[in-house]
Amino acid sequence: MLSAPFEHLSVMPEEVLHWLQPVVGxxxxxxxxxxxxxxxxxxxxAADSRLIGLDRDPDALKKASEILAPYGDRVSxxxxxxxxADQVLASLAVDDLDGMLLDLGVSSYQLDTPERGFSFRYDAPLDMRMDPTVGQTAADVVNQADEAELVRIFFEYGEERYSRRIVxxxxxxxxxxxxxxxxxLAELVRDAVPxxxxxxxxxxxxxVFQALRIYVNDELxxxxxxxxxxxxxxxxxxxLVVISFHSLxxxxxxxxxxxxxxxxxxxxxxxVCQCENTPEVKILTRRGVKAGHEEVERNVRSRSAVLRAVERCYPDSE
Structure with missing residues (x-):
């Protein structure tokens, strides 16, 4: 049973459609x-289009299956x-795609569900797994990793200047x-940093919480x-359209x-060229696309979002 309402505002919806350009069928x-x-x-x-959806979070899949049920066999x-994704497509006998979207990072639902352990707003088990059925928890990491590894995690994934002091x-x-x-953990960090x-x-x-989340879920x-x-x-x-939420x-x-x-x-x-290397994609967004002022006012999460898009080149294209 979901322990918090699964509410999630899609970031940059019009921008996603603009750069993805879904086509009929x-x-x-x-x-x-x-x-x-x-x-x-x-x-x-896009009428008659087919949507293949993936998520590592069983709760997200459950909710998505309810929301997308009216689309019937257009959805898998x-x-x-x-x-x-390549393994999933192979199992469906799908050779290639007209488009793919990645909206990276943690969801509002995950942050707002205390027992998932993503947020220090609640005192809850230190978990942070996007897929709670597999892998080590954040508690496993902070209690079992050696000193050098913890320093590396906090500095590399959180850019935390006081990593050694905290560890x-x-x-x-x-x-x-x-x-x-x-x-x-939140109180320990608060006490440790100047x-x-x-x-x-x-x-x-x-x-520190960002670093642990990234490490536990191998996000990068x-x-x-x-x-x-x-x-x-x-x-x-x-x-391919990708939305990122932090600089890493x-x-x-x-x-x-x-x-x-x-x-x-x-x-x-x-x-004369001897490598015969040819571009695989054409970059569509030379600069990262940011959410507009009105969207940021409506959805604060969109403030840090950056959208980038590429198009697969045709054979022999320059």
């Missing part, structure tokens, strides 16, 4: 179903991570008793593998798009 993959808002728009915009939903507190605390709740007890718009534990690895897989699944002229994700997407859009990679001193 096309086949589309939503790799991050969530509340199924984007999927609904795609199905409504699967419990899978988006970097396994020393964690090591001392877990020698007496394990850290098991979000409240315990000025942590002073009122602030941003909670001192924000970066998912992005790298998922974007590469997505590009490989597009038919010529097909489009967006940097990976931007660099992968640039890499896949490169042509010749021969050294400049060679008079």
């Amino acid at each position: 096309g086949t589309y993959l939503d790799g991050t179903l969530g509340g199924a808002g984007h999927s609904q728009m795609i199905l409504d915009r 939903l699967h419990h899978a991570t988006f970097d396994r 020393r507190r964690i090591i001392a605390k877990r020698q007496d008793s394990p850290l098991l709740s979000t409240g315990e 000025g942590g007890q002073r009122p602030s718009k941003i909670h001192p534990a924000t970066r 690895g998912q992005v790298r593998r998922g974007v590469e897989t997505g590009i490989s699944l597009l038919k010529p002229g097909g489009r 994700e967006d940097r990976i997407v931007k660099h992968l798009f640039r890499e896949k859009a490169r042509g010749c990679i021969c050294p400049p001193r060679l008079p």
Whole structure:
């Protein structure tokens, strides 16, 4: 049973449709179903289109199946991570896609469900798994990882400047008793960082919680593998649209798009190309697309969103 209403405002809905450009009878993959808002728009915009939806969160799949039920056999939903899209398509005997959408990051439902352990707004079990049926929890990480690994996680995934100070507190605390709740960890971080007890718009534990969530769910690895897989699944002229919510994700997407859009990679001193490397995609959004002022006013989550899009090149295109 879902313990919180599954409410989720789809970010940049018109921008997604503009850059994805759904066509009649096309086949589309939503790799991050969530509340199924984007999927609904795609199905409504393109008559007779087919939607393949993936999500690693069983709760999201359950809700999406209810929302998308009126579309009947135009929809096929699967419990899978988006970097396994190629396996899902193979099981459905689908060769390629007209478009694919990735709306990255944690959902509002996950943040607002206390027992999922994503937020320090509630004192709850320190879990943070997007798929609660598999893998280690955030509590497993903070209580079992060695000091050097914890410092790396907080600094690399949270860009936390006080990583060493925080980790020393964690090591001392877990020698007496394990850290098991979000409240315990948030308070420990607040005590560890300079000025942590002073009122602030941003909670001192924000970066640590982000880092643990990214690590537990292998979010950055998912992005790298998922974007590469997505590009490989597009038919010529097909489009991949990705929405990121923090700089670590967006940097990976931007660099992968640039890499896949490169042509010749021969050294400049060679008079004739010998690598025969050709671009796989054309970048459609030279700068990341941001949500408009009205949307940010309506949905604060959209404030940090960045949309990027590419189109799969036709053979022999320049």
